[in-house]
Amino acid sequence: MNTCENRINDVLVCGLEGEININNSPQLRKVFDSVIKRGEKKVLIDFSNVSYIDSSGLATLIEMYQRLKNIGGQLRFSGLNQKIMNVFEITKLNKIFDVFSDRETGLKDF
Amino acid sequence: MVIIEKAPSRLETVPDFITAFLNKLQQVSLNENELFNIRLCLEEAIVNAIRHGNKMNPDLHVEVKAELQDSVIQIEVKDQGEGFDFELVPDPTEEENLQKLSGRGIFLIRRIMDEVTYFNGGSSVRMKKKLKRGE
Numbered sequence: 001m002n003t004c005e006n007r008i009n010d011v012l013v014c015g016l017e018g019e020i021n022i023n024n025s026p027q028l029r030k031v032f033d034s035v036i037k038r039g040e041k042k043v044l045i046d047f048s049n050v051s052y053i054d055s056s057g058l059a060t061l062i063e064m065y066q067r068l069k070n071i072g073g074q075l076r077f078s079g080l081n082q083k084i085m086n087v088f089e090i091t092k093l094n095k096i097f098d099v100f101s102d103r104e105t106g107l108k109d110f
Numbered sequence: 111m112v113i114i115e116k117a118p119s120r121l122e123t124v125p126d127f128i129t130a131f132l133n134k135l136q137q138v139s140l141n142e143n144e145l146f147n148i149r150l151c152l153e154e155a156i157v158n159a160i161r162h163g164n165k166m167n168p169d170l171h172v173e174v175k176a177e178l179q180d181s182v183i184q185i186e187v188k189d190q191g192e193g194f195d196f197e198l199v200p201d202p203t204e205e206e207n208l209q210k211l212s213g214r215g216i217f218l219i220r221r222i223m224d225e226v227t228y229f230n231g232g233s234s235v236r237m238k239k240k241l242k243r244g245e
Contacts, residue, residue: 021125022157052146054153055214062209083146090221091214092203 001050003031011042011110013103017049020057028057032064041073044106048079053087065097074098078106111137117156117172119164119189128152131174138178144241147222148183154215155187155235163189163233178241186236193232 001018012035020028035043045061061077068075078100080088088094100106113134117127132140132149140148156172164170170190177184202213220226225238 019125022121022153023125052149054150054157055212055218056157058214059211062211066209083143087150087218090218092208096208 001027003028005035008107011044011107012040013044013046013107015046015049019052020050020060021052021054022056025054025056025060028060029063032060032067036064036067036071041068041071042110043068043073044076044078044103044110046078046103046106047081047084048103050079050084051081053084058087058091058093061097062093074110076100076106076109078103111178112175113177114173114175117160117174119160119166119168119170119172121157121160121166124153124156124160127174128156131176135176135183138183138241141242144239148185148239151219151222151237152185152187154219155185155237158215159187159189159191159233159235162194163191165191181241182238183241184236184238186234188230188234191233193228193230193234196228196232 001016001020001024004015006013006015014035065075076098079102080099088097088099098109100109113131115131117123128149131152132145156174159172160166164172173188175186196216199213199216200207202210202217207213219237223237223239227236228234229236
């Protein structure tokens with residue numbers, strides 16, 4: 001999995017690429033750690049190039065959501081493919097996460 | 111067609127094991143959705159077997175068996191542990207559990223597969239899914 005950060009106004013766009021699985025979820029947690037430590041409050045995670053996620057990846061996203069919420073921050077998601085959206089829907093994470101079809105729509109919501 | 115493989119009880123080897131296993135399984139021409147879902151369920155079942163069944167003991171292994179019959183794929187994941195009661199795992203979609211960090215693996219398997227049976231005291235799980243081949 002690769003990550004790529006990009007600032008658009010006051011929003012940090014964190015683009016993920018590849019698979020989020022049991023092996024690289026700890027790596028993703030470290031990326032999110034660094035984002036929190038830098039004091040970022042508005043974060044958009046772009047899933048456009050993510051092909052797979054498992055429950056360890058979901059847990060990492062929930063952890064990030066909670067950490068941002070605790071400091072008054074906001075987390076948005078964009079670009080989920082249908083298979084990953086289905087995983088969000090089965091686990092009802094779409095009820096707590098703000099999910100947008102694409103990066104631009106997600107950015108406008110902040 | 112029957113495939114039987116043994117996975118070591120090391121979490122870091124799980125994604126590669128599954129990739130190799132699915133490559134063998136591709137003889138049955140899974141579509142993109144089926145491949146994603148079967149991969150997810152396999153991963154969740156094997157990770158549970160290593161964590162909760164084999165208690166991360168690297169000397170133990172997890173046996174994975176896949177069988178295709180009449181467009182139904184049946185996958186069994188068997189660990190060498192004492193098993194545990196899967197009914198005790200709370201529903202992660204209940205309001206109070208939505209933000210919990212664990213407990214989604216078993217739930218995903220149950221929701222994605224058509225039929226899920228735990229046996230041998232919970233140390234084995236059998237998952238069945240009807241494939242959409244030729245429909």
